[in-house]
Amino acid sequence: MGPSGESERERLLRLTAAYVVEHGVGGLTLRRLGAAIGSNNRMLLYYFESKERLIEQALLTASGTFPELAGALDRLGGPGPLKERLDDCWAGIAAAGNHPFHRLFFEVFGTALHQPGRFDRFLASVGAQWASLVAERLRAEGVPDPEASRLGREIVALWRGLQFDLLSTGDAAEVARIHSAASAALAERCARAGVHTAG
16 A cells, blocks of 8 residues: 555556546557556456456546536436436536547547447446436336336436537537437436326
């Protein structure tokens, strides 16, 4: 443990997360990374097994260093109309300070799709984690399955697409307007699903 109580593994993960957010993962080697963060490729393999596993864990660590992104889904469980809470979630996701993480996310996502087997755990997490969390919040709203699961996937797909649009265009105001229209329709569908079940 270091003087702050941080283990060597935690230190390396924190430094790796900061490095890949700034530089991306294209052309990244463990030798280059080790030199940049005060370690070497053998120690990185000792702690993380492979470069892919290290990058996957660094993404999770990096996401926690962007407070508005890390807390975005918490807004879905708050008070107020569902439409407003969906818009609050999007505002947290789309915050300008999160853009470096979004760029890294899409870089790794594209690599994972193009090179099967490299980031399978990452793909599995991306494909299920957020959608499951949103579906859980919708069930708490009274939306039954399978509608809650389907709508959870649809909402996350909307967010992923708008993240890409936001990075591509830089037009945050227009993307927010698009989200607002979509969230109104989604909230209405959730309300109808709950009413049908209650009836």
